[in-house]
Amino acid sequence: MSNKEKHWEKSKNHMIVTLVIWFFFSTVIFMFGAEINSMSFLGYPLAYYMTAQGSLLAFVVLIFWFANKQEGIDDECGFGEEDE
Amino acid sequence: MFKGGFIQNLPRIYGLYTGGFIVFIILMAILEQGGVSKEAIGIMFVAFTVCIYALIGWLSRTVQVDAYYVAGRQVPTVFNGMATAADWMSGASFVALAGGVYFGGYGYMAFLVGWTGGYVLVSTLLAPYLRKFGCYTVPDFIGTRYGGNGVRFCAVLVLVLASFTYVTAQINATGTIAARALQIPFELGVWVGLISILLCSMLGGMRAVTWTQVAQYIVLIIAYLIPVFWISNRIGGGVFPHLMLGDEVARITDLEQSFGLIKNSAADIKAAGVPGGLKSIAVSHTGVPEGGMAVWKYISLAMCMMIGTASLPHILMRYFTTPSVKQARKSVAWSLFFIFLLYSSAPMLATLSKISLMDPNLPTGIIGKPISAVMGIDWVQAWSAQKQVFIADFNGDGILQLNEWFMRTGVVVLATPEVAGLPYVISGLVAAGGMAAAMSTADGLVLAIANALSHDVYFKMVDPKADVRKRLIVARVLLVVIGAAGAYIASMRITSILGAVAWAFDFAMSGLFFPLVLGVWWKRATREGAIAGMLAGLAAGTAYLIYVYPKFMGNVWLSDLTGIDHLRFGMIGAPVCLVVMVIVSLMTKAPDAATQRMIDETRVPSGRAILGKQH
Numbered sequence: 001m002s003n004k005e006k007h008w009e010k011s012k013n014h015m016i017v018t019l020v021i022w023f024f025f026s027t028v029i030f031m032f033g034a035e036i037n038s039m040s041f042l043g044y045p046l047a048y049y050m051t052a053q054g055s056l057l058a059f060v061v062l063i064f065w066f067a068n069k070q071e072g073i074d075d076e077c078g079f080g081e082e083d084e
Numbered sequence: 085m086f087k088g089g090f091i092q093n094l095p096r097i098y099g100l101y102t103g104g105f106i107v108f109i110i111l112m113a114i115l116e117q118g119g120v121s122k123e124a125i126g127i128m129f130v131a132f133t134v135c136i137y138a139l140i141g142w143l144s145r146t147v148q149v150d151a152y153y154v155a156g157r158q159v160p161t162v163f164n165g166m167a168t169a170a171d172w173m174s175g176a177s178f179v180a181l182a183g184g185v186y187f188g189g190y191g192y193m194a195f196l197v198g199w200t201g202g203y204v205l206v207s208t209l210l211a212p213y214l215r216k217f218g219c220y221t222v223p224d225f226i227g228t229r230y231g232g233n234g235v236r237f238c239a240v241l242v243l244v245l246a247s248f249t250y251v252t253a254q255i256n257a258t259g260t261i262a263a264r265a266l267q268i269p270f271e272l273g274v275w276v277g278l279i280s281i282l283l284c285s286m287l288g289g290m291r292a293v294t295w296t297q298v299a300q301y302i303v304l305i306i307a308y309l310i311p312v313f314w315i316s317n318r319i320g321g322g323v324f325p326h327l328m329l330g331d332e333v334a335r336i337t338d339l340e341q342s343f344g345l346i347k348n349s350a351a352d353i354k355a356a357g358v359p360g361g362l363k364s365i366a367v368s369h370t371g372v373p374e375g376g377m378a379v380w381k382y383i384s385l386a387m388c389m390m391i392g393t394a395s396l397p398h399i400l401m402r403y404f405t406t407p408s409v410k411q412a413r414k415s416v417a418w419s420l421f422f423i424f425l426l427y428s429s430a431p432m433l434a435t436l437s438k439i440s441l442m443d444p445n446l447p448t449g450i451i452g453k454p455i456s457a458v459m460g461i462d463w464v465q466a467w468s469a470q471k472q473v474f475i476a477d478f479n480g481d482g483i484l485q486l487n488e489w490f491m492r493t494g495v496v497v498l499a500t501p502e503v504a505g506l507p508y509v510i511s512g513l514v515a516a517g518g519m520a521a522a523m524s525t526a527d528g529l530v531l532a533i534a535n536a537l538s539h540d541v542y543f544k545m546v547d548p549k550a551d552v553r554k555r556l557i558v559a560r561v562l563l564v565v566i567g568a569a570g571a572y573i574a575s576m577r578i579t580s581i582l583g584a585v586a587w588a589f590d591f592a593m594s595g596l597f598f599p600l601v602l603g604v605w606w607k608r609a610t611r612e613g614a615i616a617g618m619l620a621g622l623a624a625g626t627a628y629l630i631y632v633y634p635k636f637m638g639n640v641w642l643s644d645l646t647g648i649d650h651l652r653f654g655m656i657g658a659p660v661c662l663v664v665m666v667i668v669s670l671m672t673k674a675p676d677a678a679t680q681r682m683i684d685e686t687r688v689p690s691g692r693a694i695l696g697k698q699h
Contacts, residue, residue, distance in 0.1 A: 008687055015208045022208075026201040026390060027383050033190070033372040034379075043330015048370040051193040052185075052431035053326060056200045060424050063207050063417040070212075071410055079690045081408045 007077035014073060018066045025050075025058040091158055098163075101136075102302050108132060109306075113509040122508045123267060129512035130265040130519050133303055137296045137523065138283035144295050145287035149552050152289030152559065153220040153535060155405040159294055164411075165418025167294045168402045170301035172199075172419070173426055174250075175257025175522030176585045178304060181427070182500075183493030185434040189367040191382060196427050198386040200420060202393025207416040210394060211403040213604040213686050215412035218693025219404065221532070222397040222596070223540040228695060229603040230611040231679065233545050238618040240536045242595030243397045245622070247529045248570065250396075250588035254526035255281070255567075255574040258519060260494075265515045271575050278571040281526045286560055289535075293527045294405060300520035305425055307517025312429045315436045315504045319446055325432045332439045336369045339442045343451060343486040348478070356476035362490040369438065380647045388654045392589025395596040398525075398532035409689035437500040442486070448503055455484050463502040467495060530570065534563040586651040587629070594625035594657025598665055607683050609665065612672040617665025625657025 029036065029050055037047035041054070074080045090097075112125055150156050159167065177199070184192045219225040223243060227236030258277025263270045284296040312325055322328025347366040372378075393399065402419075403412045440448040450458045455477055458464055467473045474490040497518070501510040538559035543550055550558070595618045602609040630636045632643040633650040643649040648656060675683075682694055 004684065004688060011687070018204065018208050022201060022204040026197055026204075026386060030194075030197070030382050030386070031379055033382065034374045037370070037372045040330075042327055044333055045370045045372075047372045048190060048193075048333070051190060051197055053428045055197050056424050056428055059200050059204055060417070060420050063204055063420055066204075066207055067410075067413040067417050070413060074410070074689050079688045081410050081690050 003077055003079075007073065007079055010073045010077070011070065014066070014070060018062065021062055022059070025055045025062075029055070091160065094160065094163055098298060098302065101299060102306075105133075105303060105306065109509065109513060112512060113507060116507055116509050122511075125508060125512045126265045126515055127267070129516040130262065133516045133520060134280045134523075137299060137520075138280065140296045140299055141284040141286070141288060141292040144292035146289065146291050147552070147556065149555060151291045152556055153404075153539065154401075155289075155291040155294045157405055158407055159405040161406060161411045161415040162418050163298050164294070164402060164406055164415040165422050166301040167297035168399065168415070168419035169422035169426075170297040170304065170520070170524035171293075171402055171528035172399060172423055172525070173304065173521050174525040174585060175254055175261070175518060177426070177430075178308065178518045178521035179257065179261075179494045179497050181497075182430040182433040182437065183491075183496035185431050186437060186496045187363050187365065187367065187493060189369055190372050191367070191378070191385075193431065194382045194385040195389060196430065198389025199393060200423060200427055201386065202390040203416055203420040203423075205390060205394035206399065206403075207413060209601050210400060210604065211416050212409045212413045212689065214400060214600075215403050215406060216409050216686050216689060216693060218695040220539050220695075221536045222400050222600070223536050224544075224695070226599055226603065226614065227540060227544065229679070229682070230599075230609070230614045231675075232611055235611050235615050235618075236540050236544060238615050239596065239599070240540050242591065242618055242622055243536050244533055246396065246588045246592035246595070247398060247533045248566075249591060250398075250585060251526055251529040251533070251566075251570045252573045253585050254522050254529060255570045257522035258526060259571075259574060261515055261519045261522060265512075265519070274571050274575045277523070277526075278567050281523055281530065282564060282567050284523065285527045285531050286563055289556075289559065290401075290405060290531060293531050296527065297524045300524040301422065303520040304517040304524075305422070307513045307520070308426050308429055308433075311501045311504075311506065311510055311514065312433050312436065314506055314510070315440070315500065316432070318504060318506075319436070319440065319448075321436060321439075325436065326428055329432055329435050332435055333370055336435065336438055336442065337371075339451075340365075340368060340486075343442070346485075346487040348487055352478055353476075356478065358474050358476055358490050359471045362472075362474050362492050364487050364490050365438070366487065369435070377647050384648060384652050384655050388593065388652045389586070389589055391593040391597050391658060392654060395592035395600065396589065397536070397592070397596070398528040400600075401532055401535070402528070433500065434496060437496045437503065440500065440504050441489070448505060451484055451486050451489060453484055455482055455488075458484050463499060466502075467499055472499070526570075530563060530567050533566050534559055537562050537566075587653075590625060590629070590652065590654035590657065591622070593654040594661060595619075595622040597658055598662045602665065602669075604683070604686060606669075607680055608669055608674055610669045610672045610675055613665045613667075613669030616668040617661045620664040621657045621661025624660035625653045628656040629653040 033047040037045045039046040041049045116125055146152055214225055217225050223236050223239035226239035255274060255277055259270055259274030262276045263273030285293050316322055316325035321332050345366055345368060348364060403415060406412045406415050440446060442451045443449045444452050455475055464473060472492045472495050475484060476488050478488055498514060501514060538555065542558050543555055599614045599618055629650055631639050634640060685694060
């Protein structure tokens with residue numbers, strides 16, 4: 001397998017993992033909104049908290065993690081960019 | 085003081101700018117104490133900030149194609165993040181979002197998840213690859229990847245439809261705010277708004293828009309956060325409202341029970357003469373509606389907004405301006421961080437606004453008080469005169485009940501500082517913030533449309549031999565024409581702010597999402613497939629919208645049955661686009677070896693861009 005193929009394979013897997021986490025926070029938990037709302041977090045009902053703040057925060061953390069890890073993959077396969 | 089170039093000095097320049105703005109706020113506060121009128125303070129806030137943006141726009145003027153279309157590809161990640169956040173957060177986000185949460189509760193907050201979660205798609209699927217491609221516009225990518233003017237033209241068509249739907253709402257918002265702050269009629273306010281927008285973009289294109297958007301972000305975030313923190317501390321909600329309003333949220337639920345959540349009948353509302361667009365609280369603040377249909381409505385709305393986000397050209401093109409692919413990726417993360425600061429504050433503002441009005445123990449509470457006393461309050465009088473709030477004593481007991489108090493959604497942001505007893509300087513600041521939010525989005529949209537028409541239609545199709553000077557003149561003329569067309573339509577007031585905003589997402593996802601994503605991720609996607617997909621997706625989505633929207637054909641039975649109403653018609657368009665695109669692609673000849681190589685190159689971050697620096 002060439003370097004390019006290896007890089008794309010890894011990038012693809014990284015994309016899939018990221019989107020699975022994204023799907024969990026954007027969709028799966030809200031499928032159970034009514035059920036989890038009786039639980040509480042920071043004093044807020046949980047489903048309310050997630051849609052008002054929790055999922056949003058999860059996305060921010062997720063994208064930073066995604067970008068850092070993808071940079072690692074690029075460097076590892078020799079496709080990293082020089083800093084200017 | 086300023087050694088080195090402009091880019092190296094950015095933190096210092098914007099630091100000074102922020103400091104200067106804070107000094108301006110303090111100066112206004114002193115003037116207010118000194119007896120200057122509310123009207124004068126409102127005018128100064130809006131006029132001063134707009135002049136600053138115009139100055140930045142003039143300083144960023146350029147005669148280079150690269151600078152005009154992609155800001156010379158030298159915008160650092162954090163600053164591009166701020167610019168994107170301003171580009172993204174529209175007048176509707178700023179003015180109507182908290183009000184939407186206030187009236188719509190949990191179901192409405194699907195917008196919050198949708199308008200942030202979409203950035204995960206932008207970052208993983210599109211932004212870094214489009215940056216590597218080196219295109220000037222989104223249709224530029226589609227046209228080069230699939231090859232040919234036909235496919236390029238289809239992409240321009242979707243772009244114009246989606247962005248134009250959006251831009252009229254933004255110009256409408258600038259008009260509304262300018263009219264209120266400058267005390268002029270709405271129709272005139274729209275044109276004042278348009279001139280301010282053009283001042284920021286005409287001379288410098290993307291470069292000017294970038295640097296004004298950064299300035300606008302700073303104004304709008306200060307204007308949004310100061311009231312939230314101030315009110316929270318004033319009513320004892322906690323130093324840091326985002327983490328500490330749990331008790332207030334629980335208290336609202338108790339108060340809802342004691343006052344009762346009553347949905348007024350349409351006949352009662354009409355008989356009482358409630359002005360159009362005003363609502364009373366009828367949905368629980370934190371309650372989650374039960375049942376499969378409620379879940380589907382929440383998820384489908386969030387999904388539409390997320391996929392729409394990843395297809396909107398005025399957002400994608402912001403990531404063409406970073407120096408490298410790596411920085412494009414990081415810049416998406418910063419964008420979402422800056423957006424998060426405002427979006428996570430909107431539900432807190434809604435909570436604070438509600439508790440201020442509902443809690444009888446607070447001096448600001450009005451629900452449960454005698455109507456004659458409430459009518460005597462200054463802000464109630466001022467906002468009733470503008471038909472923004474209304475009291476209807478349905479049961480005739482002379483006491484204001486929860487279902488007897490009506491407000492327009494925008495009032496939650498615009499009036500809450502006054503309601504909570506903050507000085508007027510904060511209301512002036514909020515008006516300036518709303519103006520910044522609406523202007524920055526309108527700028528990005530008008531530029532996206534004008535660039536697609538000047539680069540993809542004029543330069544690539546009509547006159548490929550045009551020289552730089554001619555191209556930039558055409559680009560600027562188009563900018564003025566499109567802005568004027570948007571302002572003309574906005575001045576006719578066709579639809580409410582938010583209806584139109586959600587439609588833009590649905591149009592974009594119906595026509596552009598899959599052609600863009602498959603262009604990078606599926607080598608087998610062909611030109612014919614892309615054309616068929618875009619047209620079929622757009623046609624299916626639009627047909628569905630016309631069929632179900634109450635003001636068009638109004639077949640509400642179908643949207644009641646499927647749960648897909650006019651806000652979610654992308655749920656029809658995008659799947660049609662995907663299926664048609666895949667089938668037609670598989671039926672036609674696979675892309676040639678040169679195209680395959682081009683896609684391989686797009687997928688690695690290092691190396692030269694696919695399209696040259698000047699093209």
